[in-house]
Amino acid sequence: MGLLSYFKSRSTSGSASLAKERLQILVAHDRAGRDAPSYLPQLQRDILKVLRKYVAVEPGAVNVNLEHDEHHEVLELNIVLPEGERSTG
Amino acid sequence: MSRIIVVTSGKGGVGKTTTAAALAMGLAERGFRSVVIDFDVGLRNLDLIMGCERRVVYDFINVIQGEARLNQALIKDKRNENLFILPASQTRDKEALTKEGVGKVLTDLSEDFDYIVCDSPAGIELGATMAMYYADDAFVVTNPEVSSVRDSDRMIGILSSKSQRAEEDREPIREYLLLTRYSPQRVERGEMLSVEDVQDILSLDLIGVIPESQAVLNASNSGVPVIMDGESTAGQAYSDVVARYLGEQLPHRFLEIEKRGLLGRLFGG
Ligand SMILES: Nc1ncnc2c1ncn2[C@@H]1O[C@H](COP(=O)(O)OP(=O)(O)O)[C@@H](O)[C@H]1O
Ligand SMILES: [Mg+2]
Numbered sequence: 001m002g003l004l005s006y007f008k009s010r011s012t013s014g015s016a017s018l019a020k021e022r023l024q025i026l027v028a029h030d031r032a033g034r035d036a037p038s039y040l041p042q043l044q045r046d047i048l049k050v051l052r053k054y055v056a057v058e059p060g061a062v063n064v065n066l067e068h069d070e071h072h073e074v075l076e077l078n079i080v081l082p083e084g085e086r087s088t089g
Numbered sequence: 090m091s092r093i094i095v096v097t098s099g100k101g102g103v104g105k106t107t108t109a110a111a112l113a114m115g116l117a118e119r120g121f122r123s124v125v126i127d128f129d130v131g132l133r134n135l136d137l138i139m140g141c142e143r144r145v146v147y148d149f150i151n152v153i154q155g156e157a158r159l160n161q162a163l164i165k166d167k168r169n170e171n172l173f174i175l176p177a178s179q180t181r182d183k184e185a186l187t188k189e190g191v192g193k194v195l196t197d198l199s200e201d202f203d204y205i206v207c208d209s210p211a212g213i214e215l216g217a218t219m220a221m222y223y224a225d226d227a228f229v230v231t232n233p234e235v236s237s238v239r240d241s242d243r244m245i246g247i248l249s250s251k252s253q254r255a256e257e258d259r260e261p262i263r264e265y266l267l268l269t270r271y272s273p274q275r276v277e278r279g280e281m282l283s284v285e286d287v288q289d290i291l292s293l294d295l296i297g298v299i300p301e302s303q304a305v306l307n308a309s310n311s312g313v314p315v316i317m318d319g320e321s322t323a324g325q326a327y328s329d330v331v332a333r334y335l336g337e338q339l340p341h342r343f344l345e346i347e348k349r350g351l352l353g354r355l356f357g358g
Contacts, residue, residue: 014279019235024236027242027290034246053306 036066047077057082091199094206095224096261097248099240101211103232104269107305108327109208110138111316112228115331117172118316121203123175124163126194127177128188128220129210136176139166140312150178153190159197168317173202186219212240213247223253226263226334231294232270233282241266242291265296267330272301273346285343297330298321300343 044064051057063078096109106129113125127135136142141164147157152175159175166172172197175194198205209220221227227248231241248262249255255262267293275281284298290349304321308314316331318324322343329339 016276016279016286018281019282020290023235023238023282023290026239030239030243033248034243 093313094226095221096228097209098230099244100237111327114314115316117169123204124173125206126175128216130183133177133179141257148176148178150185151179173243266293269299270301299326
């Protein structure tokens with residue numbers, strides 16, 4: 001190890017800061033899954049059913065997610081429409 | 090009334106058994122009647138750490154299944170008359186740990202003991218869920234690295250939902266973070282998550298930080314809980330943990346590199 005590194009204070013370029021960043025993302029994701037209300041899967045199926053009356057979407061086209069931060073809960077709805085085709089009816 | 094403490098973690102090999110042994114011995118040294126139970130059925134290494142492996146006749150599963158009485162299976166520590174060990178079975182199946190069986194043994198023990206320390210296996214399989222189910226307090230043992238911290242966070246979620254206290258809607262298990270195998274040198278070099286980093290992610294009461302120490306291996310080699318090695322940093326850190334658990338306010342120690350002179354830093358490696 002070089003001389004200089006003895007005098008450097010806690011390095012910000014070390015892998016520990018990367019570890020912390022990755023952990024923050026991982027843990028937030030884990031917690032969101034854990035705290036998700038139990039009705040989410042059913043909600044997702046129901047929305048898909050309704051949607052399919054109007055659009056021929058793939059079975060996995062609907063994704064419902066609940067996001068938290070300190071002040072809000074956001075219900076996030078993600079729908080992938082088939083390419084080229086906007087509606088069937 | 091006795092208090093049931095579970096020593097748990099999501100990831101294996103983080104220092105649970107080392108901690109359970111230290112905690113039980115530390116409480117006994119302070120005059121409390123303590124028993125430490127090995128829930129790691131199949132692996133059975135608490136008796137090795139406690140140095141009583143040659144005195145195991147009956148085990149926890151024998152008691153649950155009515156093949157031995159509790160006082161036949163309990164091993165009295167040779168160094169401290171307040172301390173007893175209930176070893177795990179090496180041969181039996183984990184499935185023998187039933188909620189009713191474990192509950193009955195804990196109820197019987199609570200008539201005689203002030204503290205019941207449960208040394209849990211890692212993760213969320215049966216032995217671990219049985220060890221935590223009846224707990225009043227939990228020590229979540231964590232190493233400063235990504236997978237251990239992540240698994241501890243999962244464990245915290247499980248502790249707050251899968252315990253008797255949670256099911257009966259009573260006051261939740263008191264959870265404490267115990268950071269072990271901490272190396273201030275590596276933190277200083279930016280290679281290891283710091284105490285603050287871990288606390289930012291897991292917002293739990295920090296009950297102690299145990300430094301990485303050769304004394305832990307020496308202690309396990311000789312079958313003596315490391316808390317009895319009062320010369321070692323790990324032993325002293327564990328003594329502080331016991332004191333804090335009992336309500337004393339103590340500053341955390343061994344978080345910084347021991348300051349050596351400039352020459353020491355240049356030539357001491
Ligand atoms: N503070 C420490 N310093 C150095 N080695 C440690 C420390 N704590 C635990 N160890 C070592 O880590 C290994 C796993 O410890 P153990 O207590 O058996 O963990 P667990 O019960 O969680 O599997 C053992 O080899 C032990 O000696
Ligand atoms: Mg263990």
